[in-house]
Amino acid sequence: MASVDRSVVEGLPLFAGLAPEQIDQLLQEAQSVRYPKGTNVFQQDEEAHSFFILLHGHLRVFKLTPDGQQVVVRFVAPGEVFGVAMAIGRKTYPATAHAVVDSIALVWPSAAWPRLVATHPGLAVNTLQTVGSRLQDAHTRVVEMSTEQVERRIAHTLLRLAQQAGRKVEAGVEIDFPITRQDVAEMTGATLHTVSRVLSAWESQGLVEGGRQRIVVREPHKLFILAEGSSR
Amino acid sequence: MASVDRSVVEGLPLFAGLAPEQIDQLLQEAQSVRYPKGTNVFQQDEEAHSFFILLHGHLRVFKLTPDGQQVVVRFVAPGEVFGVAMAIGRKTYPATAHAVVDSIALVWPSAAWPRLVATHPGLAVNTLQTVGSRLQDAHTRVVEMSTEQVERRIAHTLLRLAQQAGRKVEAGVEIDFPITRQDVAEMTGATLHTVSRVLSAWESQGLVEGGRQRIVVREPHKLFILAEGSSR
DNA sequence: AGGCTTGTTTGCGCCAGGGCAAATAGGATG
DNA sequence: CATCCTATTTGCCCTGGCGCAAACAAGCCT
Known part of the structure; x- marks a missing residue:
C-alpha cells in the first residue's frame, strides 16, 4: 500500500502545530481507503475500531431511533476528522457514516489513539477544538429547534x-x-x-x-x- | 486565601490518571470562589477569562436568543467542569451560568490553560472525554426534539x-x-x-x-x- | 398581618405543520 | 424505448401544542 503524501493533510486542523516529521510519522500508521457511493464507512453501535480523516467525497452521518426514524447529525466534508468515538470515551460509534458520493478517507486504528496522543500531545488539544466546535453546532441546533x-x-x-x-x-x-x-x-x-x-x-x-x-x-x-x- | 485540600477534588474525572503531586500543583493555581444564589458565574458573550469546577451548589446554564428567549443548555452539578470555552477554542462564553442556589467553584484563569495542558497532557485527554459526553447529550437532545x-x-x-x-x-x-x-x-x-x-x-x-x-x-x-x- | 412578587394552573381558540394519499417526474436499467 | 424505482410535488384534513388571558397559590418583605 502506497503511503500518503504529507502535502495532502498538511494544514488540516488536526495536525496544527505538529512538525512535518511528526505528521509523516502519523501518516505511516494510516491507510487510505476507498468508500464507494452508497456504502457505509461505519455503522451505529458497531465497535469503534477506527477513526478517520475524509480526503475526498462527502458523508452523511445519521442516527437511527429505536422506531426507525433517521436524524441527520451532519455532513462530513473533505479535511474533516470523523469517527473519533474512541477519543471521547465511547466503545461504539454513536451514528452511521454513509458515503453519499465515492469517497476516500485516511484510516487509523482506534487502538493506536492512546499511543498517538501520548506521543503527540497536540493531537488531543486539536481534537478538543474540533469536538468543541461540534458541540457548539449541536447547541446552536438545539436552540434553533427550541425557538x-x-x-x-x-x-x-x-x-x-x-x-x-x-x-x-x-x-x-x-x-x-x-x-x-x-x-x-x-x-x-x-x-x-x-x-x-x-x-x-x-x-x-x-x-x-x-x-x-x-x-x-x-x-x-x-x-x-x-x-x-x-x-x- | 486558603488552599483547597486535594481530597476535595481527588477522583474527579478531570484529574483521572494524574499523580497526587500533579493535582496539588494544579490546585495551587486555583481559587475557591463563592457565588451566592441568584448571581451569574459568567455571562454569555463575556470574555472567557476563567474555567471552573463546581464544588458545591447547582448552576443553570442557558443561552439567550437575539429575541430574548432563553434555552437551558444544562444544569451543572458538583464535581463537574464548566466554562471551558477557552479550551475548545472560543474567546467568549457561549452561554450564561447562573447559580440557582449558593454555590462554590474552583476557578482557574483561562490564560493558564495552555501551560497547564502542556505540563499535564492528561488534562486535555480528560477534558476531551467531558466535552465528548456533552456532545453526545446534545445530539440525544437533537434527536429527541426531532422525533x-x-x-x-x-x-x-x-x-x-x-x-x-x-x-x-x-x-x-x-x-x-x-x-x-x-x-x-x-x-x-x-x-x-x-x-x-x-x-x-x-x-x-x-x-x-x-x-x-x-x-x-x-x-x-x-x-x-x-x-x-x-x-x- | 397585609400586600407584593413570582410561580403555577387552567380554559379557550387557533394554526403551523404533520399524516395520508395520489399524481408527477427524473434517472437508471435492461 | 419501455419499465421501474426513487424523488418530488400538492391537496386535504386533522391535531398537538402554542398564544392569550385570567385566576390562583405560595413565599417574602415591610
Whole structure:
C-alpha cells in the first residue's frame, strides 16, 4: 500500500502545530481507503475500531431511533476528522457514516489513539477544538429547534450547507453533493412534505433553485434575512 | 486565601490518571470562589477569562436568543467542569451560568490553560472525554426534539434530571435544586403552559409530585415506559 | 398581618405543520 | 424505448401544542 503524501493533510486542523516529521510519522500508521457511493464507512453501535480523516467525497452521518426514524447529525466534508468515538470515551460509534458520493478517507486504528496522543500531545488539544466546535453546532441546533419555526430552521440549515459545502455556480451557490428533501427534513426536524412545500415556495420567489437531489441557493442574502427575521 | 485540600477534588474525572503531586500543583493555581444564589458565574458573550469546577451548589446554564428567549443548555452539578470555552477554542462564553442556589467553584484563569495542558497532557485527554459526553447529550437532545413529541421529551428530561441530580426521599426521587416549570419548558422546547398541563396530568396519576420550584418523581419506571413508548 | 412578587394552573381558540394519499417526474436499467 | 424505482410535488384534513388571558397559590418583605 502506497503511503500518503504529507502535502495532502498538511494544514488540516488536526495536525496544527505538529512538525512535518511528526505528521509523516502519523501518516505511516494510516491507510487510505476507498468508500464507494452508497456504502457505509461505519455503522451505529458497531465497535469503534477506527477513526478517520475524509480526503475526498462527502458523508452523511445519521442516527437511527429505536422506531426507525433517521436524524441527520451532519455532513462530513473533505479535511474533516470523523469517527473519533474512541477519543471521547465511547466503545461504539454513536451514528452511521454513509458515503453519499465515492469517497476516500485516511484510516487509523482506534487502538493506536492512546499511543498517538501520548506521543503527540497536540493531537488531543486539536481534537478538543474540533469536538468543541461540534458541540457548539449541536447547541446552536438545539436552540434553533427550541425557538424557531420550520421555515427559519430550513433557511438556517440551507445557509450552513451552502457555506460548508457550497460550490459557486452561475445561478448562485450549489450544494456540491446529492442531497434530498428528506435529508433536509432530517436535519431540521421537519417532514419531507413540509420541506418540499417550503422549497417550492422559495423557488417560485427565485430564492433557491431545486432539482432532483440538488439545491442551489440563488439569493443567500434574502435567505439570510428570512432566517434571522428582521421582521417580527 | 486558603488552599483547597486535594481530597476535595481527588477522583474527579478531570484529574483521572494524574499523580497526587500533579493535582496539588494544579490546585495551587486555583481559587475557591463563592457565588451566592441568584448571581451569574459568567455571562454569555463575556470574555472567557476563567474555567471552573463546581464544588458545591447547582448552576443553570442557558443561552439567550437575539429575541430574548432563553434555552437551558444544562444544569451543572458538583464535581463537574464548566466554562471551558477557552479550551475548545472560543474567546467568549457561549452561554450564561447562573447559580440557582449558593454555590462554590474552583476557578482557574483561562490564560493558564495552555501551560497547564502542556505540563499535564492528561488534562486535555480528560477534558476531551467531558466535552465528548456533552456532545453526545446534545445530539440525544437533537434527536429527541426531532422525533418525539412534547410529553415524551418532558418525560426523558425529568428522568435525566432525576438521575443526574436526584435525591432519594420518602415519596420518590426529588430533584435537589429549585427548578421551575419554565426551566423544564426551556429544556424541552415546550411552553411553560404545556409543561404545567403535562405535570398536572402526571400528578393526578401519581407519577410525579409537584410544588413550587419542586419536582418529585414518584414512579420512575412508569415514567420511563411513557418516555420510551412501549405502545405505538 | 397585609400586600407584593413570582410561580403555577387552567380554559379557550387557533394554526403551523404533520399524516395520508395520489399524481408527477427524473434517472437508471435492461 | 419501455419499465421501474426513487424523488418530488400538492391537496386535504386533522391535531398537538402554542398564544392569550385570567385566576390562583405560595413565599417574602415591610
